[in-house]
Structure formats: C-alpha cells, structure tokens
Amino acid sequence: MNIGLDVGSTTAKVVHMEDSEVIFSKVVPSHRWIELINDGQDDRNIVSTGYFRKRVPRFAAITEITTASLGARYHDPDVQVIVDIGGQDTKVIDLRSNTFVINDKCSAGTGAFLELAAHYFDIPVGSLGELHSRATKGAQINNTCGVFAISEMISQLVGGFSMEEVIYGLHQAFAMRIAQMVPPANTVMLIGGTVQNTGIVDSVKNVLDSKIEVPGAPQLVNALGAALYMERLDDSG
Amino acid sequence: MKETVGITALVPPELIYACGKRPMDVNNLVPESSLSPGSKLCAWTAIWRDMILNGGLDIDSLVVVAGGDCHNALVDGQKVELNGMSTHYFFYPFDRDTDYLRSQLEKLTRFLGGIKDEKMFSLISDLKSKGRALDELRVNDRARASDVFSALISFSDLCRNPDVFEKTLNNVPETDVEYSSRIALIGVPPIYPDFHETAESFGLHVVYDELPYEFLRLGGSDLDSLARSYSEYSFAGSIKNRVELIKDELQRRRVDGVIHYTQFACHHTLEDEIFREYLDYPILTVQGDLPRPSSEQLKLRLEAFSEMLEVMP
Known part of the structure; x- marks a missing residue:
C-alpha cells in the first residue's frame, strides 16, 4: 500500500492506494493530522506534502507543485493547466512548460479571502456556494485586495445589494484575481478544498475561456499525487 | 590612501x-x-x-x-x-x-582627475581572465556556485584592492559538485545574501550568473577599447541583444532551467514576459524586496522547481 499525506495550512488529507487505485481517504483539520497515521504504522510507505510536509512521519517529502501535477494527470492525462486554490495561497501550474506561479503575498484568490467574507456574514464558509446560487445578479466588487474588498462589500450592502448578491460579486472578484495568473489553455483543472465552493467554480467558468475540469474530490488531489509518487518510488525499487 | x-x-x-x-x-x-x-x-x-x-x-x-x-x-x-x-x-x-x-x-x-596609472588596465584584464577561468570551473562542475558567485559579483569593484582580490580568487576551493539540475540565474542579482547556498541545498547548481558574467566579459586597455567593449553592456541596451547573449550562454552551459530574479519595483521586472516568450526553457520567476535570508516562500519555489526539473517528464 502507498500512502499520500497532505498536511496543509487548514486541513490534513490522506489517500491510500493499491495498484494505482484509491482504497481509502480521509480529511481532518490540520492540527489533527496525527489521526491520519495509524498507531505503529510504518512510515516507509508514506510520501508527505503540504506546508507541514517536513514535520510529519514520511519516507519522502515533496512539494504540492509535484503532487498536484501527478494527481491532476491521474484524473486527466491531457490536462494543460492546474489551479490549486489553497487556504493560504494559490498555485497555477502549466504542465506544458513545466512552469508555475504561486500567489502567497496577498489573500485575494485564496481560501483565506473567502473565510474573511464568511466571518463577516457570520456564516459557515461551506454555505457560500449555496448562497451564490440564489443570486440572479452580482454586486460589483472591483478590489483585488482582500481587506479593501471587504470594505467595498460593506458599501454594496449599504447600497442595497443582498448578501447573496454581494457573495456572488465576491466570487466574481475572486475569479478575476485567479484569472490574472492563468495562461491561455484548452483545459484548466481546479483543485484544492476551496473548489468545493460551487460559486467559485461557476465564477471561474465565467471569466476563463478554457474548459474547466473539477475532479471528484478536489481537496484530495495533492494527497493522491503524493501516494502516486510513493508508488513511483516503490516501482523504482 | x-x-x-x-x-x-x-x-x-x-x-x-x-x-x-x-x-x-x-x-x-x-x-x-x-x-x-x-x-x-x-x-x-x-x-x-x-x-x-x-x-x-x-x-x-x-x-x-x-x-x-x-x-x-x-x-x-x-x-x-x-x-x-x-x-x-x-x-x-x-x-x-x-x-x-x-x-x-x-x-x-x-x-576622476585623469588617467595616472595605465598599467592598471592590464592588471585588471589579467584578473578578469582568472575570473573567466573560475566561471568555467563551475560550468565544468569543479567549483561550488556559491563560492564562484561571491568572487564574480566582486568584479565590479575588485573588493577595492586588486592585490587582495587576487588572493581571494586564488582561494576559491576546487571541488567536485553534485547536483540534480543545472540552472541559469538571470536578471539583477538576488538581494538575498544566501540565495546560491539555498539553491544548492535543493540540488540546483547555478552555472550562469548573468550580471557577474557581464563584469567579466567587458573590459579594455584605453578609452577607445573600453568604449567598444562596454557599449555592449547587455543590461543597458536592447533586450533583443540581451536575449541572444543569454541564449548562447544557456546552450553553452547546458542549462536545464532558468531562474529569473526580479526586484520589487525594478523596471527589469517587466522583462519577465519577454524572457518567457523567447527562452525555450522552464523558467521560475522569483521576486525579492528587502535584504533578508531566504524566506520559506522562496525555499518552496526553489524546492518545487528542482522537483519539477527532476521528476516531471
């Protein structure tokens, strides 16, 4: 069995693979990552990734850039560009040229930006997609700075827009920020926990001309890639 | 004095x-x-x-x-x-x-008060020959890039004392270098004091430092020859000429990937798109601001770039 362990800034994920098939997976808050490792489990079949990759038991540690590349290709061997929207950063990987960019300098376009908005409305971040779907129009949010976007959001509420319309507008602003990082491509795969928010996926589809793919469990793609890397190490002896 | x-x-x-x-x-x-x-x-x-x-x-x-x-x-x-x-x-x-x-x-x-000591031209020309030999040493994996960079970046002023500087050049240790990928570092030099050491820790062997190579490449023995040589200073002229020079060096030095260092608020940052269009190599762009030891964000990028060059087809 090959194990991929992704301990990120917000959640920890594990994927167990056998013969290139996923046989088990689990997600817990990051600080509870230890629950993903069985007592006495041999760490010689674990590849770790994520922010805490070098702080957990492992045979090898690799970055999320490599795991995302391997995991996304498992879902679609022809995918050209990956957008990994994490809790604290966003990574865009162009598999055609082996290049990547990471936005980790501002919160706009990261899960932290959405958490800020959800916190303001005092709603679970998981409900943003549902609220987005209820809006028939969006409030205009121009700012790509997370802090100023919240100020603008409040102004739009004062101006009479509903919470749903403001959330729709925030998702559009979020998608515009992401789009600035994405090169022209036929296929773009969105991965990461934030992609479970259907409002984000809809907004990215609105602003990019590419075919947008979302794998079944987008938050597990890096753990999957880590398990595939372990498989590769196993095969090479 | x-x-x-x-x-x-x-x-x-x-x-x-x-x-x-x-x-x-x-x-x-x-x-x-x-x-x-x-x-x-x-x-x-x-x-x-x-x-x-x-x-x-x-x-x-x-x-x-x-x-x-x-x-x-x-x-x-x-x-x-x-x-x-x-x-x-x-x-x-x-x-x-x-x-x-x-x-x-x-x-x-x-x-500067006029030329008083013409023999300095030939003395510094000889030192630049030594510098080019040192540069070749790391290209041939016989010296650590961090040691060579420290010496070559000092060719802009020769550490204010050519005699002392010559001893520094002579003391750069010769050693076999192991690495996973050969890297070119283009753009202005990184403001991080430990950039080359950090790159080395992820298996990246920097075999070309663009700006320090300009310090070595240009020279002369009088005003006419200085004017001919320094008019080709690539950072000051057309980027087309600079791209051609870089391409030649990337090929000659058998480079696997390119790191383009950009400095926050420097106009050279705008050149990134041009390099990405005209250099057919995997390119990592990193940006620094204040001089501090390499940040975790920089380390993540270097580690990921190293993996990408080594692991991905």
Whole structure:
C-alpha cells in the first residue's frame, strides 16, 4: 500500500492506494493530522506534502507543485493547466512548460479571502456556494485586495445589494484575481478544498475561456499525487 | 590612501583604478544590511542611498549610473548629491553608440582627475581572465556556485584592492559538485545574501550568473577599447541583444532551467514576459524586496522547481 499525506495550512488529507487505485481517504483539520497515521504504522510507505510536509512521519517529502501535477494527470492525462486554490495561497501550474506561479503575498484568490467574507456574514464558509446560487445578479466588487474588498462589500450592502448578491460579486472578484495568473489553455483543472465552493467554480467558468475540469474530490488531489509518487518510488525499487 | 569612488552599477573599474582611485560598488553592501528605508521603490538603491546619507559608507565621491540599467538611481543619486556628496552621472547608450560612450568615459575621466596609472588596465584584464577561468570551473562542475558567485559579483569593484582580490580568487576551493539540475540565474542579482547556498541545498547548481558574467566579459586597455567593449553592456541596451547573449550562454552551459530574479519595483521586472516568450526553457520567476535570508516562500519555489526539473517528464 502507498500512502499520500497532505498536511496543509487548514486541513490534513490522506489517500491510500493499491495498484494505482484509491482504497481509502480521509480529511481532518490540520492540527489533527496525527489521526491520519495509524498507531505503529510504518512510515516507509508514506510520501508527505503540504506546508507541514517536513514535520510529519514520511519516507519522502515533496512539494504540492509535484503532487498536484501527478494527481491532476491521474484524473486527466491531457490536462494543460492546474489551479490549486489553497487556504493560504494559490498555485497555477502549466504542465506544458513545466512552469508555475504561486500567489502567497496577498489573500485575494485564496481560501483565506473567502473565510474573511464568511466571518463577516457570520456564516459557515461551506454555505457560500449555496448562497451564490440564489443570486440572479452580482454586486460589483472591483478590489483585488482582500481587506479593501471587504470594505467595498460593506458599501454594496449599504447600497442595497443582498448578501447573496454581494457573495456572488465576491466570487466574481475572486475569479478575476485567479484569472490574472492563468495562461491561455484548452483545459484548466481546479483543485484544492476551496473548489468545493460551487460559486467559485461557476465564477471561474465565467471569466476563463478554457474548459474547466473539477475532479471528484478536489481537496484530495495533492494527497493522491503524493501516494502516486510513493508508488513511483516503490516501482523504482 | 586612495580616494574611494562609490559606483551604483557597472562603471569600468579599470578606468577608476587607472585614474588613481578605488571603486566601491555600493550594492555589494546591501544584502548584509538590516536597514528598512522609509522612502523606497527598489530596496537596492534606497538602501545604498540611506547608507550614504547616514554616513555609513566611507566614500569620497559617487558615480551614479543613471542612463541604462538602473533608473531609480537617478533620483536617489540626486538626493545624495543634494546632501553634499560629490556626484557624477554616467550614461550608457541604448544603441551601442561607441562615440557616445567614449564621450561619457572622457567626462568620467575628467571627474576622476585623469588617467595616472595605465598599467592598471592590464592588471585588471589579467584578473578578469582568472575570473573567466573560475566561471568555467563551475560550468565544468569543479567549483561550488556559491563560492564562484561571491568572487564574480566582486568584479565590479575588485573588493577595492586588486592585490587582495587576487588572493581571494586564488582561494576559491576546487571541488567536485553534485547536483540534480543545472540552472541559469538571470536578471539583477538576488538581494538575498544566501540565495546560491539555498539553491544548492535543493540540488540546483547555478552555472550562469548573468550580471557577474557581464563584469567579466567587458573590459579594455584605453578609452577607445573600453568604449567598444562596454557599449555592449547587455543590461543597458536592447533586450533583443540581451536575449541572444543569454541564449548562447544557456546552450553553452547546458542549462536545464532558468531562474529569473526580479526586484520589487525594478523596471527589469517587466522583462519577465519577454524572457518567457523567447527562452525555450522552464523558467521560475522569483521576486525579492528587502535584504533578508531566504524566506520559506522562496525555499518552496526553489524546492518545487528542482522537483519539477527532476521528476516531471
């Protein structure tokens, strides 16, 4: 069995693979990552990734850039560009040229930006997609700075827009920020926990001309890639 | 004691020495600085400006390279001049006009008091030959890139003392280097003092440092030959010529990937798209601001780039 362990800034994920098939997976808050490792489990079949990759038991540690590349290709061997929207950063990987960019300098376009908005409305971040779907129009949010976007959001509420319309507008602003990082491509795969928010996926589809793919469990793609890397190490002896 | 002339970018050091002065590249002190300038665009210029204004740099005059290469220096240089520093402005031509550059070199020579010691030209030419040999040593995996970079970046002022500098060159250790990928570092030099060591820790062997190679590539034995050679200073001229030069070096040095270092608020940052279009190599772009040891964000990028070059097909 090959194990991929992704301990990120917000959640920890594990994927167990056998013969290139996923046989088990689990997600817990990051600080509870230890629950993903069985007592006495041999760490010689674990590849770790994520922010805490070098702080957990492992045979090898690799970055999320490599795991995302391997995991996304498992879902679609022809995918050209990956957008990994994490809790604290966003990574865009162009598999055609082996290049990547990471936005980790501002919160706009990261899960932290959405958490800020959800916190303001005092709603679970998981409900943003549902609220987005209820809006028939969006409030205009121009700012790509997370802090100023919240100020603008409040102004739009004062101006009479509903919470749903403001959330729709925030998702559009979020998608515009992401789009600035994405090169022209036929296929773009969105991965990461934030992609479970259907409002984000809809907004990215609105602003990019590419075919947008979302794998079944987008938050597990890096753990999957880590398990595939372990498989590769196993095969090479 | 020879007078010390601060220089803000590449100014022919052989000419300064031949005029009986000693150059001090004010940038070379920036990576170790802990200053956080209040008024700044690029931290390189803002820090040397504040160092001079605060009396932290022991220089008698300043030559500001204001045309070609660094544009922010033009303003920060004037702030230093307004504070009483004897300051001269040096302009490279964009179009490789050797007559123009010769006239600039003549003005510089007058500012420096005239040529007094012509043998400095050949002495520094010999040292640059040694530098090129050292550069080849790391290309052939016989020296650590961090050791070679430390020596080559100092060719802008030869550490203010060519005799001492020669000993430094002789002491660069020869050793077999193991690595996973060969890297070219283009753009202005990283403001991080430990960049090459950090790259090495992820298996990246830097076999080409673009700007220090310019220090070695250019030279001359009189004003005419200096004008011919330095008019080809790639950072000051057309980016088409610069791209061609880089391409030749990438091929000759058998490079696997390119790291383009950009400095926050530096106009050279805008060149990134051009390099990505015309250099057919995996490119990692990193940006620095203040001089600090390599951040975790930088380490993640270097580690991921190393993996990408090694792991991905």
